Structures are given as C-alpha cells and as structure tokens.
Amino acid sequence: MISTPRAVMTENFIPPIRQPIDRSPTSQTIGSIVRLATHETVFMEGDDAQSLYRVMAGAVRLCKILPGGRRLITDFAFKDDQFGLELDAHHKVTAETIGPTVLLRTRRCPPMQQEQTEFHDNIVDALRRDLSAAQAHVVILGHPEARARVAAFLMSMIRRLSAGHPHTIDLPMSRQDIADHLCLTIETVCRSLSELRRAHVIDIPSRHRIVIKDVNSLETMTTGEE
Amino acid sequence: MISTPRAVMTENFIPPIRQPIDRSPTSQTIGSIVRLATHETVFMEGDDAQSLYRVMAGAVRLCKILPGGRRLITDFAFKDDQFGLELDAHHKVTAETIGPTVLLRTRRCPPMQQEQTEFHDNIVDALRRDLSAAQAHVVILGHPEARARVAAFLMSMIRRLSAGHPHTIDLPMSRQDIADHLCLTIETVCRSLSELRRAHVIDIPSRHRIVIKDVNSLETMTTGEE
DNA sequence: CGAACACTTGAGAGACCTCAAACAGCGTGG
DNA sequence: CCACGCTGTTTGAGGTCTCTCAAGTGTTCG
Secondary structure, eight states: OOSOOOOOOOOOOOOOOEEOOOOBTTBOSOEEEEEEOTTOEEEOTTSBOOEEEEEEESOEEEEEEOTTSOEEEEEEEOTTOEEOOOSSSBOSSEEEESSSEEEEEEEOOOOOGGGHHHHHHHHHHHHHHHHHHHHHHHHHHTOOSHHHHHHHHHHHHHHHHOSSOTTEEEOOSOHHHHHHHHTSOHHHHHHHHHHHHHTTSEEEEETTEEEESOHHHHHHHTTSOO | OOSOOOOOOOOOOOOOOEEOOOOBTTBOSOEEEEEEOTTOEEEOTTSBOOEEEEEEESOEEEEEEOTTSOEEEEEEEOTTOEEOOOSSSBOSSEEEESSSEEEEEEEOOOOOGGGHHHHHHHHHHHHHHHHHHHHHHHHHHTOOSHHHHHHHHHHHHHHHHOSSOTTEEEOOSOHHHHHHHHTSOHHHHHHHHHHHHHTTSEEEEETTEEEESOHHHHHHHHTSOO
C-alpha cells in the first residue's frame, strides 16, 4: 500500500532564465531558476542525475518507494539546502515539492580546469551533509517509541526551520509526510502530537504551526527515557 | 540500559611495523599492521580521528551509545572494508573488534602535493560507501516488522560475507550485536531466526553459521510482504 | 567437571497498527 | 452567502506484534 499515490511526473519548468545568482560559499556557479507548484516532481528515482538543486524558497521531500510499496522519506530540503547530488548517473530518490517552491538548478557540466578542486570541495561538502543527515535519521529510527521519534523530529525541525522565533515552527509537510519520514503511521504521529499537546510540551495553534512550550522536556523525550 | 557494558579501552597495539602493503585501488599508501583480540577497542567516539583503518582479517563493529543509554551499531566492517574516516577532528562512532582481527592503519598525514587529488578521490569514495551504507541501514530500519529486518540483514550479509558458497554465511557477530544493529531485542532476533528455520528458509547448523535454503523467500520477506 | 556465558524459548503487558468514524479547513457551485 | 464535497486531520476500539521479565538449554573455557 502506497501512502500517497501522488507521484505525478510534471515537468513544467519555466524556460531557464540565465542570470547571475548570489555567490554563497557552496554555490559559486551560474544556475537557472525553477518555479514549481505544490506536489510537483523535480526528478524521479532512476532519472539521469544531471543537475544539482538548491532551495531558494519553499520545501522539497526526498523519498523512495520501497519494494513492499511503502514510501520512505529520507530527508526534507528547506531554504538554502542543496539536494540532488549523485555520484553515479542516476538519482536514487524522488524529489517532490511540498508547497510552492523556487529552486536554483545548477547544471552538472564538465567543470573548468581551475574550478575543478572547488567543484570537488563542493561535492565533499554535500556528501558530508548527506551522510550526517542519514546518520541522524538512523538514530531517530533507532528509537522504538513513537514519542521519541516525533520529539526528535521536532527538535530537528527547530534547528532547521525556526528562523527568528526559536519556539515556533511552521511545518510545511503533511502529517503523512512526517509519518513516512519517521516510519510510523499517520495516526500514531497525530496521537503523539496530541499527547505532547496534552502534556503542555507543545501547542498546535493551527495544523502546520507548532509552538514549543518546553524545549527541555522535548529534548529529554528524544532519548526515549522520561 | 546499555546492551553490552563491555567498552574496555585496551590500547595494546603492537609496535607499528613499517612495511609496504598491497596496493589496492583504494589504499596506495604505507600503513602499519595492528593485531587485536576479541572485543578490543580500536577507537572510541570522541577520540581524535588520526588514522584510517582497513580490515585485513576479522571483523569490527561501529557503534554509538545513544543519550538514552541504548547501543546502536551503525555498521560492521569485514575483510577489505575501510572505516574510521572522519572529516572533522573527532570520531563519531566507537570501533570494537568482534573477533581476533588484523587491521591496516594508515596515518592521516598531510598528503604530498602530487597525492592530493588521489587522497581526495579516496575520501570521496569512502564517503560514498558510508553514505550508501547509512541509506541502506535506514531502509532496513524502515520496516516495522522484525522478520523483515532480520531477512534484510541476512541478505546484506550474504552479499558481504558469503565468499565461495553463496548459501552459507558465518556470522562473526553475536546475537546482541545483530539486535543492536537492527534496533530490536536479542529475544526478538532469536525468535525471528527460529521462525525462519521452522519455515525452512534457513538452517542454523551452529550458532554463528547460517545456511540459506530459500533465497527467494528471504528476498520477499525483506519487503515486509509475504 | 563446573561455572560463566551466550543463546533459546515461554508468558504476560504494553505499544503500535489496522479498521473505522468523526471533525475541520477550503474551494466550488448553486 | 451558504450548502456541499473533498481533502487532510484527529480520535476511538480491537488485534497483533514486540518488549519485558523469567526460566531453561547449550557452549566454551578454566
């Protein structure tokens, strides 16, 4: 049973607009801007890996469909995150937008000679991040208890999404996305969030907004102990 | 509760014997041979990461102690596997031998100018393997059912350990190690193995030897479906 | 041969999953 | 403007599976 049978392959890239982009430490190359609506596919598992993407606005989910039919979301990409780096010819995950999203696409062209080492450093950095993310994911999935996984997920979202207010997060992804990331069912995710709310650890003013009221409790819940 | 409270820090490296080593594609440098007995510590989480290791004989487990006190084995290293690569100053896992083990230790010295790119390639290769391993681990932990995890673990061991006979594996690690790798209890691992035996999918002639009688069944069990 | 250790098996409790139903937000059409 | 339907979310009840606690079996080593 596929969690969300919505893998629509829509390739409506706007005509690539060549323009100079801000030169941040990790991307010193020219790219093209790609604007996508909600639930559009950037690339699919198995596609040729020809471009590297950087989120300028919005959010993307990276997922795999497992042989059993379940969907596994390996990671999310938010503003300033890179994704799509592969070291062989094909993508190993599918990338889909969670909401309206603006991406910077960098074509993977043969780099100039003087850019070679810089390109290399960029690859190593991206690999490091991907590896760290995968290892953190393993740690989260290592907790058998749903509360610990959800708490760890919220802690990670605090670090990545709480621009400005450190106690408020706007989750762009659906409950189902969270469930497929934590390898739980959507009901268990909902129940865990409700438990946290009843325990006065968080508040849920609206569906996708979470207010952290007790970061310490959330942190301790991360370990599975209470 | 720590699964196996046996993290003994024994540093009885034999005096490093400088000698030329076989020049495989991934290690074209001089190293020193390290001989360790069972359950000895190669390095611990937090130690300075100064060396890269390669298993010449035996096996090593790479583990973390989580804040809650549980042990998580992130990976195993068998013959010809490399481990210990870190991109910052400290190791993020603890490495312990599973049985009598011989390692090739390569000091992480500042590489010569002409070796720089080669060293770089080596790092990228190691990162790729670590990343693939972490992603595969995530997929295994994604299965909520114990049988699927154990089946996936056995399939992975077939690929990595079945030298010669593709249907026989000699597992060097203990049941507790397997449990801490799959994030299950030792009892559940035992029960899953017994179930597989009763289902005539595997045979267990001795504790650490497993004979695969029906690879197809094992493969399908990997998905969680039956 | 005995003791320590690792492994296996059993019984009961708790947690998550499955199935089901109710609720809320949102856009559409009357 | 409101009814309606659709989608996504939340809550409830029961079953199944794993974990906990416990006892028993087999191996290895002194």
